[in-house]
Amino acid sequence: MQIKNFMIDQSLKELTQHRTVVLPIACYETKINQNIHGYIPLHWHDEIQFVLIEKGEAIFQINEEKLVVREGEGLFINSGCLHMAKEKNYSDCVYICLNVSPHFVLTQELYTTFVYPYIQATNLPYLSIDPNKPWGKNILDAIIKINQLIHQKLPCYEIDITVQLTLIWRNLIINGFQLEYEQTEMVKSHRMKQMLNWIHLHYAEKIMLDDIARAGQLSRSECCRYFKRILKKTPLNYVTDYRIQKSLSLLKQADSNVTEVAYQVGFNSTSYFIDKFRKSLNMTPLSYKKNKMDDC
Template identity: 80%
Template sequence: MQIKDFLVDRSLKELTEHRTLVLPIACYETKINQNLNGYIPLHWHDELQFVLVVKGEAIFQINEDKLEVREGEGLFINSGCLHGAEDHNESGCVYICLNVAPHFMLSHELNTTFVNPYIEATNLPYLHLSAKGFWEINILEAIVKINQLIQQKPSFYEIDISIQLTLIWKNLIINGIKLEYEQTEMVKSHRIKQMLSWIHIHYAEKILLDDIAKAGQLSRSECCRYFKRILKKTPMNYVTDYRIQKSLILLQQTESSVTDVAYQVGFNSTSYFIDLFQKSMHMTPLAYKKYKKKNPSGG
């Protein structure tokens, strides 16, 4: 299954339900440039995520860090962490994405001791699985096996998936990382989500920097530092990019004109919207509208 458009709520929490018919997991192959935006926009979810790049290479962002993940390598992304990805060097990157509800990693009796401390740790937003250590190789091989089990559905495959998940988690926690719990990191994560949530509610209105800062209970300067450190852009640039993202869906509606869309997503000038859209998407809104009409299922 290829998810081409990420449905998120106002705080960027992903709304896609990550589960098969029976199990609270989802496993699918994703080709990054087939997403609606041409990349995987920043989002977060409660599920733990495991990634294995099977073709090309990608730049993943997790919270404020960016790293390159090449073919054969993988990634663990912890619950609640902002993350996104873009294709690197036009490689046509494809990766297996495994999302698992934290409570399903191990039996209920073991969660308190062996799962919850790792989810709550503030120094473990992600782990780069470089396939150099035996524990990393074991995790990556288990991701492949789970993907095969879900596709082929042999007898008792649900039990086999549970076994592979236990293997993944055991190998992850034996790598020896010393867990830390910093209140300041927890507050920082909460504040950026508050500000993003406010933007996603009010993006169609006039937005000032003061409004965004107030939503995060920060000064203007601190607000800007948060966005530049975590999202690598200014608050107002983020607002513009989000408005462009929202316009992509509206432009695919036959009855919507470019001017209508511009005002619906918060621009008070059609020409300004066209200019910013072209810089972001490398085509005009009208060209994009015509392209999507001819290629409704295209990436």
């Protein structure tokens, strides 16, 4: 299954149901350039995530850090961490994505000791999975096996999946991490999500820097530092980019027009909307709309 449009709520929490009928787990292939945005937008979820690049290479951002993950390599993304992904060098990147509820990784008796400390640690937002290391190869092989099990649905496949998850988690924690729990990091993550949540609720209105800073209980300068450190852009540039993202689904509607869409997503000038849209997508909103109509 390919997810082409990541549904997220106002706080960027992904709304995709990460589960099969009976298991709190999802495993599917993702082709980055087939997403509606052309990339996997910034989001987060309670589930832990494992990635295995099958083809090409991708640039992942997890919280403030960026890294390149190449064909055959993997990645663990911890619960609650903001993350996004872009294709690198037009490599037609495809990856297996495995999302799992932390409570399903091990039994409740083992969860408190062997899972909870890891998903709460502030120094473990992600972990690169190297296929050349035995523990890394074990994890990546198990991801492939889980993907096969979900598609084949042989008798008792649910039990086989739990066996593979236990194998994955054991190989993840045998590295002997010195876990850390910094209150300042937890507060920073919470404030960033508060500001993003406020923007996503009010993007169609007039937004000032003071409004965004107030949502995160920060000064204007601190607010700018948060955005530049984590998102590599200013708060108001983020607002503009988000408005353009929101315009895409509206432009695909047959009865919409560019001016109406511009005002619906918070622009107070059609020409300014067209200019920003062109710089972002290398085409005008009208060209985008016509292309999407032709695809229907």
